[in-house]
Amino acid sequence: MELKGKNVFVTGSTRGIGKAVAQAFAKAGANVALNGRGEISSDQISELESFGVKCIGVSGDIANFESAGEMIQAVVDGLGSIDILINNAGITNDKLMLRMSEEDFTRCIQINLTGTFNMTQHAIKRMMKQRSGTIINMSSVSGLIGNIGQANYAASKAGVIGFTKSVAREVAARGITCNAIAPGFIETEMTEVLSDKVKEQMNQQIPLQTFGQVEDIANAAIFLASSPYITGQVLNVDGGLVMHG
Numbered sequence: 491m492e493l494k495g496k497n498v499f500v501t502g503s504t505r506g507i508g509k510a511v512a513q514a515f516a517k518a519g520a521n522v523a524l525n526g527r528g529e530i531s532s533d534q535i536s537e538l539e540s541f542g543v544k545c546i547g548v549s550g551d552i553a554n555f556e557s558a559g560e561m562i563q564a565v566v567d568g569l570g571s572i573d574i575l576i577n578n579a580g581i582t583n584d585k586l587m588l589r590m591s592e593e594d595f596t597r598c599i600q601i602n603l604t605g606t607f608n609m610t611q612h613a614i615k616r617m618m619k620q621r622s623g624t625i626i627n628m629s630s631v632s633g634l635i636g637n638i639g640q641a642n643y644a645a646s647k648a649g650v651i652g653f654t655k656s657v658a659r660e661v662a663a664r665g666i667t668c669n670a671i672a673p674g675f676i677e678t679e680m681t682e683v684l685s686d687k688v689k690e691q692m693n694q695q696i697p698l699q700t701f702g703q704v705e706d707i708a709n710a711a712i713f714l715a716s717s718p719y720i721t722g723q724v725l726n727v728d729g730g731l732v733m734h735g
């Protein structure tokens with residue numbers, strides 16, 4: 491599928507994976523709406539506009555249902571429609587189960603899982619009317635195999651996978667696809683906090699023996715958005731960390 495001229499909204503695109511995804515879509519000729527909870531810098535907007543596409547900043551918290559509706563409306567007002575929604579914004583809040591408070595647990599679920607629901611629910615109404623659309627949700631290998639200290643995060647990301655498959659089934663007949671990407675360990679601010687010892691231990695478990703780069707995830711997002719016959723799938727981009735039989 492041609493991405494040139496499509497309108498894409500990437501949540502959590504002020505840094506890390508989302509920023510690289512937004513850049514890759516702009517390079518492919520898509521108009522981009524950037525998002526984060528704070529103000530979107532004019533430098534970041536001009537950087538994407540230099541690819542000859544439209545770019546707007548849409549600030550807001552995905553965890554808030556009303557804000558989610560306002561953000562989707564802002565994308566439609568600013569770009570004309572929403573063709574591709576990339577639910578990328580997410581947080582970690584790692585703690586061992588015994589030390590994890592109810593607030594630690596629900597905050598992760600509220601942003602990573604409910605936030606994905608909020609954005610999709612508002613976007614899908616538009617996509618159903620236009621009888622086309624692409625949704626890509628950022629899950630994680632933690633949602634597939636779990637991870638020590640991430641009961642909250644892994645639960646939210648496993649939830650994203652069930653959500654993705656259900657939505658894919660519901661909207662396929664309207665020409666809308668819905669897939670997930672499960673990144674492994676990718677070099678961003680989210681993984682920067684890990685100690686060198688933990689990073690070394692992780693590397694030993696990864697068959698390709700190295701952390702991934704944000705561009706690896708951006709390439710996967712471009713591939714899924716260009717592939718209208720793929721839906722309900724989880725694409726692992728993890729150096730071989732998780733291999734299904």
Ligand SMILES: NC(=O)c1ccc[n+]([C@@H]2O[C@H](COP(=O)([O-])OP(=O)(O)OC[C@H]3O[C@@H](n4cnc5c(N)ncnc54)[C@H](OP(=O)(O)O)[C@@H]3O)[C@@H](O)[C@H]2O)c1
Pocket residue numbers: 501502503504505506507508525526527528550551552553578579580581582601605628629630631672673674675676677678679680681
């Ligand atoms: N890095 C990895 O190794 C890895 C592995 C597996 C999965 N992932 C997933 O990939 C996604 C991106 O990760 P990353 O490493 O790029 O994270 P990051 O560097 O921490 O960036 C997160 C982005 O999300 C935004 N954000 C956070 N909460 C938000 C909210 N409630 N509403 C709107 N925006 C919000 C942040 O902006 P503000 O703070 O300005 O709001 C920021 O732009 C996440 O879903 C993460 O779980 C990452």
